[in-house]
Amino acid sequence: xxxxxxxxxxxxxVEVDRGGSVIEARLDGTPSELVNQTxxxxxxxxxxxxxxxxxxxxxxxxxxxxxxxxxxxxxxPLLESRAGARRSLTTPILTAPMPGKxxxxxxxxxxxxxxxxxLITMEAMKMETTLSAEGPxxxxxxxxxxxxxxxxxxxxxxxxxxxxxxxxxxx
Amino acid sequence: xxxRKIKKLLVANRGEIALRIIRTARVMGLQTVAVFSAADAxxxxxxxxxxxRPIGPPEALLSYLNAAAIIEAALASGADAxxxxxxxxxxxxxxxxxxxxAGLTFVGPSAAALSAAGDKVGARQLAxxxxxxxxxxxxxxxxxxxxxxxxxxxxxxxxxxxxxxGGRGIRxxxxxxxxxxxxxxxxxxxxxxxxxxxxxIEKYLARPRHVEVQVLGDAHGRVIAMGERECSIQRRxxxxxxxxxxxxxxxxxxxxxxxxAVGLAAAVGYQNAGTVEFLVEGEGFYxxxxxxxxxxxxxxxxxxxxxxxxxxxLRLAQGEPLTAPSSPRGHAIECRIYAEDAxxxxxxAAGPVAYLQLPAGPGIRVDTFLTPGIEISSYYDGLLxxxxxxxxxxxEARRRTVSALGEFMLTGVLHTASFLRDVVAxxxxxxxxxxxxxxxxxxxxxxxxxxxxxxxxxxxxxxAQAGPAGTAPRARPAAEDSRGRSPWERLGPLNFGSRx
Numbered sequence: 001x002x003x004x005x006x007x008x009x010x011x012x013x014v015e016v017d018r019g020g021s022v023i024e025a026r027l028d029g030t031p032s033e034l035v036n037q038t039x040x041x042x043x044x045x046x047x048x049x050x051x052x053x054x055x056x057x058x059x060x061x062x063x064x065x066x067x068x069x070x071x072x073x074x075x076x077p078l079l080e081s082r083a084g085a086r087r088s089l090t091t092p093i094l095t096a097p098m099p100g101k102x103x104x105x106x107x108x109x110x111x112x113x114x115x116x117x118x119l120i121t122m123e124a125m126k127m128e129t130t131l132s133a134e135g136p137x138x139x140x141x142x143x144x145x146x147x148x149x150x151x152x153x154x155x156x157x158x159x160x161x162x163x164x165x166x167x168x169x170x171x
Numbered sequence: 172x173x174x175r176k177i178k179k180l181l182v183a184n185r186g187e188i189a190l191r192i193i194r195t196a197r198v199m200g201l202q203t204v205a206v207f208s209a210a211d212a213x214x215x216x217x218x219x220x221x222x223x224r225p226i227g228p229p230e231a232l233l234s235y236l237n238a239a240a241i242i243e244a245a246l247a248s249g250a251d252a253x254x255x256x257x258x259x260x261x262x263x264x265x266x267x268x269x270x271x272x273a274g275l276t277f278v279g280p281s282a283a284a285l286s287a288a289g290d291k292v293g294a295r296q297l298a299x300x301x302x303x304x305x306x307x308x309x310x311x312x313x314x315x316x317x318x319x320x321x322x323x324x325x326x327x328x329x330x331x332x333x334x335x336x337g338g339r340g341i342r343x344x345x346x347x348x349x350x351x352x353x354x355x356x357x358x359x360x361x362x363x364x365x366x367x368x369x370x371x372i373e374k375y376l377a378r379p380r381h382v383e384v385q386v387l388g389d390a391h392g393r394v395i396a397m398g399e400r401e402c403s404i405q406r407r408x409x410x411x412x413x414x415x416x417x418x419x420x421x422x423x424x425x426x427x428x429x430x431x432a433v434g435l436a437a438a439v440g441y442q443n444a445g446t447v448e449f450l451v452e453g454e455g456f457y458x459x460x461x462x463x464x465x466x467x468x469x470x471x472x473x474x475x476x477x478x479x480x481x482x483x484x485l486r487l488a489q490g491e492p493l494t495a496p497s498s499p500r501g502h503a504i505e506c507r508i509y510a511e512d513a514x515x516x517x518x519x520a521a522g523p524v525a526y527l528q529l530p531a532g533p534g535i536r537v538d539t540f541l542t543p544g545i546e547i548s549s550y551y552d553g554l555l556x557x558x559x560x561x562x563x564x565x566x567e568a569r570r571r572t573v574s575a576l577g578e579f580m581l582t583g584v585l586h587t588a589s590f591l592r593d594v595v596a597x598x599x600x601x602x603x604x605x606x607x608x609x610x611x612x613x614x615x616x617x618x619x620x621x622x623x624x625x626x627x628x629x630x631x632x633x634x635a636q637a638g639p640a641g642t643a644p645r646a647r648p649a650a651e652d653s654r655g656r657s658p659w660e661r662l663g664p665l666n667f668g669s670r671x
Contacts, residue, residue: 008618034626
């Protein structure tokens with residue numbers, strides 16, 4: 001499966017071959033082993049970077065959260081397109097990364113957006129956060145309006161990704 | 172201030188500070204009343220108090236900032252005093268006045284002192300009168316005055332909100348071209364945040380330290396100081412690591428700063444606990460502002476002076492006189508763990524507390540409201556926990572901090588514990604080479620170790636396959652199935668990866 005980590009914005013292709021006390025997996029094609037011991041409280045004791053550390057993983061509604069000691073990570077599964085061919089990096093459905101208020105919607109339905117273009121500004125915890133396009137796309141649908149409160153994971157905008165390698169014929 | 176014995180205290184706040192105040196009140200034999208918004212009904216501060224009253228919907232403006240609802244809750248519950256904590260209504264002169272008008276005791280300074288401290292322009296003028304140094308600046312912010320100030324003093328300059336706080340309404344302008352738009356944006360932000368668009372301008376100090384002095388005043392005109400706190404490690408103009416004493420303040424500078432802080436507090440007839448903030452460059456210091464409330468970072472002062480500042484606040488509110496503080500000892504460091512994605516420019520995070528392990532050990536104190544199963548929502552400030560370490564000297568406090576942050580584990584919400592650990596463990600922090608530019612120097616080269624990211628990716632994939640996202644009710648430990656076995660056992664020797 002393909003996972004994207006939110007802090008580092010890195011993507012991983014992970015195939016788990018074997019569970020148990022030694023997890024065997026292929027990470028971006030490279031075989032890796034993880035020694036782990038299940039603890040009474042549902043956490044694991046793993047060997048990582050030459051030392052033993054507690055770890056915990058939980059599946060949430062829209063993501064998978066993992067702690068390695070004090071480090072926290074959030075992974076989002078990425079969908080692969082129909083033919084199995086990789087799409088451009090654009091996540092086709094933009095969801096709210098946290099619950100909050102939609103302050104501004106900066107695009108219109110049917111409009112074209114470029115990589116990095118601001119799409120929507122949300123307010124959460126007294127702070128503004130602007131979500132931007134991860135790749136070239138057409139705005140298929142805007143699911144929210146300004147001033148609306150949304151839950152984490154709520155669909156904000158649906159995009160139709162454009163293949164960045166092809167010239168955009170619809171200009 | 173109505174000076175009489177408090178019997179029942181309403182705590183007009185939430186999160187770790189509400190819990191912390193309730194604990195001291197309980198020790199002092201007071202009855203406690205919690206208030207809560209609709210989002211907080213099951214929060215630990217609500218269950219910790221003797222009684223609890225709803226004050227409105229989740230939005231802070233309609234609940235924790237709803238002065239009328241809070242005073243009504245106090246009267247209905249028979250409370251005789253209100254402690255505002257920090258943030259929310261703690262520095263509102265109108266709230267303090269309304270509390271006193273309702274016949275209740277406000278645990279904090281008088282409305283007049285709050286007004287004097289809250290108006291940063293007025294406070295600057297006061298400092299000038301009392302002879303406390305201030306950063307070069309002007310108290311008007313029209314474009315023409317701003318241009319001529321910048322021409323005389325050079326860029327960069329800093330635009331600030333007269334009613335400011337929490338880093339809002341602040342803009343740094345590096346060149347003339349950006350001046351007009353920065354003035355407009357700062358005024359807009361200040362208007363939205365404080366309902367007061369007035370601005371002032373200061374010369375921008377590039378690498379200052381941020382050092383503050385704890386002061387306390389009683390109803391009999393006495394003002395004392397309880398040492399200083401170094402608060403230079405900040406992001407978005409908000410502190411994330413504080414320590415006491417400051418590693419960069421000499422005894423001579425400390426004495427001058429304490430004299431200035433006490434003089435300023437006395438000049439406004441300050442009662443109760445407050446903090447006078449300064450910027451420090453070399454042996455020079457400049458008055459920044461008065462924070463007329465209990466500070467987030469008050470525990471480091473408590474550990475060094477072996478006192479309970481909330482208990483002192485309650486005694487001062489009852490009209491009791493101040494006594495001389497004990498001599499400070501040792502060193503204390505506080506790290507604020509926020510619900511934020513440090514790798515993504517400290518973007519706010521939210522989610523359930525699916526797994527929690529809090530640090531402990533000699534010299535370690537954790538002030539938090541975290542409890543397994545609660546939901547961290549985006550309605551309020553993202554402070555999750557404060558880790559406070561005390562040591563015989565700075566190095567012991569620093570090593571205890573690094574070790575304890577390594578024990579902190581919270582799954583479900585992204586948080587800053589490992590970032591803080593890496594800062595405190597860094598050679599530069601160990602040297603005490605601190606400035607307000609520390610985080611922006613440190614962050615670009617910071618990332619979690621490669622092995623951790625990879626291990627996390629593998630565990631995420633295992634968890635996803637064991638319990639597909641979407642079927643989970645809300646938060647579910649991936650490590651257990653319905654029969655309590657871990658997926659690692661359940662999966663055993665199976666091959667379950669999707670094969671191609």
